[in-house]
Amino acid sequence: METIFVLLPLALLIALIAVGFFIWAAKSGQFDDLETPAVRMLFDDEAPRVARPMAPADSTRRNQE
Amino acid sequence: MTPALQPNPSLATAPACAHCGLAVPLSLVRDHEDEQFCCQGCRQVRALVKEWGFEQYYQLIDRQQTPAAPARVSGRSFEDFDDERQHADATDILDADRRRTRLYLEGVHCAACVWLVEKLPAVLPGVDEVRLNYGSAVADITWRPGRTRLSVIARALDRLGYTPHVHRASRVQEARRVEDRAMLARVGVAAAGAMNLMFVSGALYAGEHSGMASAYEGFFRALSVIIAVPVLGYSARPFFQTALAGLRAGMVHIDLPIAVAIAIAAAASTWNAVSGSGPIWFDSLAMLVAALLGARQLQRGAQRLALERADSLRGVAFLEFARRIDGRAADAAVLEVPLAALLPGDLVEVRSGELIPVDGVVVAGVSSLDNAVLTGEAVPLPVVEGDAVNAGATNLGARLIVRVDATGARTRVGALLALVQDATARRPAVLQTTDVLARRFVFVLLAVAAATLVVTWSLLGPDAAFARVVALLVVSCPCALGLAVPLAMSVALMRAARAGIFIKNPDALERLRHVDTVLLDKTGTLTEGHARIASWHGDALVRELAGALEAQSAHVVARAFTTSPIRPLYAVRSVTEVVEAPGQGIAGVVDGHLVRVGNRGFIESAGTAISIHIEGAAWSMVGQGLSPVFVSVDGKIAGVAGIGDTLRADSMATVAALQQRGLRVRILSGDHAEIVARVAAQLGIAPGDAIGGLTPEGKRDMVAGLVTGPGRAGAVMMVGDGVNDAAALALADVGIAVDGGLGATIVAADIVLTREGVAPLLDVLDGAHRLRGVIRRNLAFSLLYNIGASSLALAGLVGPLLAAVLMPVSSLTVVLSSALTRTFVVSRAPQRRLARGRA
Secondary structure (H helix, E strand, C coil), X not given: CCCHHHXXXXXXXXXXXXHHHHHHHHHCCCCCCCCHHHHHCCCCCXXXXXXXXXXXXXXXXXXXX | CCCCCXXXXXXXXXXXXXXXXXXXXXXXXXXXXXXXXXXXXXXXXHHHHHHCCCCHHHHHCCCCCCCCCCCCCCCCCCHHHHCHHHHHHHEEEEECCEEEEEEEECCCCCHHHHHHHHCHHHCCCCEEEEEEECCCCEEEEEECCCCCCHHHHHHHHHHCCCCEEECCCHHHHHHHHHXXXXXXXXXXXXXXXXXXXXXHHHHHXXXXXXXXXXXXXXXXXXXXXXXXXXXXXXXXXXXXXHHHHHHHCCCCCCHHHXXXXXXXXXHHHHHHHHHCCCCCCHHHHHHHHHHHHHHHHXXXXXXXXXXXXXXXXXXXXXXXXXXXXXXXXXCCEEEEEEHHHCCCCCEEEECCCCECCCEEEEXXXXXXXXXXXXXXXXXXXXXXXXXXXCCCCEECCCCEEEEEEEXXXXXXXXXXXXXXXXHHHHCCCCCCHHHHHHHHHHHHHHHHHHHHHHHHHHHHCHHHHHHHHHHHHHHCCCHHHHHHHHHHHHHHHHHHHHCCEEECCCHHHHHHCCEEEEEECHHHHHEEEEEEEEEEEECHHHHXXXXXXXXXCCCHHHHHHHHCCCXXXXXXXXXXXXXXXXXXXXXXXXXXXXXXXXXXHHHHCCCCCCCHHHHHHHHHHHHCCCEEEEEEECCEEEEEEEEEXXXXXXXXXXXXXXXXXXXXXXXXXXXXXXXXXXXXXXXXXXXXXXXXXXXXXHHHHHHHHHHHCCCCCCEEEEEECCHHHHHHHHHCCEEEECCCCCHHHHXXXXXXXXXXXXXXXXXXXXXXXXXXXHHXXXXXXXXXXXXXXXXXXXXXXXXXXXXXXXXXXXXHHHXXXXXXXXXXXXXXXXXXXXXXXXX
């Protein structure tokens, strides 16, 4: 049981490191904009994944891409 | 009389615009082209997007989710952006050759916009990175002054349909950001501390139940003190700060009882932990701090959206630049310069469709001005050489040259904006419901605590007495009370934002309860605010021909023709030989027919006689307050259009609904009294309640009189959209800016509507009413909890374990009660947004 005197402070130390990371992330502004990253991850350089209903006027041209 | 035109059966449905997806008005359909466009802006943007190879943009647009928005291109040169003083507020110097500038972009409306804007570095050399914040539409642009100029970047953005503005509010916003980040860090620390304390306390509670070796107990007690230090010393600091600040100002803030409870319970717990006996309350305290801070953070987050939007618009000066003519020669260079660079006596050029940037005198040109935002007059005012003009009016006709008399704060519009500042400062602060309750609560709590101390001391001795007082303070700490309002509010603010209602100042929701008078602006609020075809006399085909011709012009009458769609019958194939006579009309050949659209003189000057029939129709239009515009086809008079400002589609029903609620609806307008009276009659408003011909100062004084008038119990709600309403909005108990309002109005208003029309006013009233219900329910519950818990504490039945269970249960109830009620909702389907120009 004496191991608890070592393990508990160790666990708290790990928690402290996690909290430290959180404070760093918060203060460096990583949580400032919670909206744009959610849409930005949809973009990639290959074929787009977002389905788009075709507009009748330009559906032919679109398929050539 | 009717030209030989046949309806085109192939055009059953309108094609979609190849850029924005809106239906293309039939008068703009070009049969020989693959792609059709709803407007010139979309055509230009599409061409550029193709040229740069960014067509993926169109695949990223989710047309189901995104409101269609036609692109607007200002066509400015943005030379004024190259003046470093112009953007110093928004620019960070990263190193010797890199700058980061924040620009607010008009027209950001979908996720694909983020993609397109962030692609700029691929085509513009010297631009390192662009990051666009989708919510606030502010782009952070990293660029190299040695390799490019800001005006080049600005022009590129503009040509893509995102007119940029220097984001002057970025310093203010940065300060608020830093505060938000610190707050978030505090929430994180409190939450982590609370969770870890729960483990440690769990061990202690278990030990109390089944026995625990004293070495372990001492160890756990010591640990709980260590974990509690950052929670109480760092996270809880804002409670102590506001409580102290409140005390210094002689006010009892809701944070005072919280701070008192935390301080006393923390001191007692530390003492007990060190001395090795007695209850420890750290877990409950940490949970309390985490819950309260979390709720406040949520409310801040919900409010930030509305605030940032208002900030961006505050940063966007209403008038930003002028085209200065350097030299008196006929071919003198025209340069876009910042307004501050103008001196009295300088000459500036104002093109068709632009805002007049200065107060001055016209030295060349004939045109008409739209003064609606300044005076509320819906009918354009003709100007000729020698006439005085005011900054803020829109030039509807031909190019004008204006000699500068005054700029900036010395202009009439500058003085109006100063009025807004003044009015904002004059408004009395409201006392929050929670603060009123907190005041009573503090006194009751202190009285009960003192009584407990005295009674238990005499009965049970000092140790037990002190323990019970601490227990009382902990369980009756107004946690639920502190959560009741911020939680209900943050949920409501988010719901409201989703319904197109941005609540900048939540105090206004409190004042809404007392509203008994609604003051409405006319031009742009009850009416569309711009000219439309209100009545048409003649063949529908003729109207289409006239529309096709007018699509070539930027004149106000042309806008009326193109924004008043009719059921299409005929597809125009070609419009050629267009000649525009400024201030008179436009002529051209439409599919082989010579079409002339203009005033009486313009038609008659071509030798066309106006028939008695058309003449009669024109007279009846004048009688309705409309301006007649005649159309002739192949030298014969063929129709007449009555152009005027028409009521919004929802004005009639909204006014009736407001009256049904027992509210007194009045119109305050700067437009001519007889026009205002006519609108009032249409809406069923008593003639005495419709006041026209008011100056902006007059509006403000009317509102001031109503707000502070003797014997008034009710509050006054003012609704408007123009600069002339701004001071009145700021002074009213509740100021609401309708969709399409200018920056100044949005800054002055408490609530900003982003859904078209006045019907959202009803949603605001309903939502505020429901929100009050939620808050009342939350408060009633938290009071009930406090009475119950305090009674238990007084009886000596509350230990740390029970407190640790009671506290989250009571908070959770408040959370559920807040989250499950629909407060602000869209009461009707939003109308399709039509193209609407600001400039």
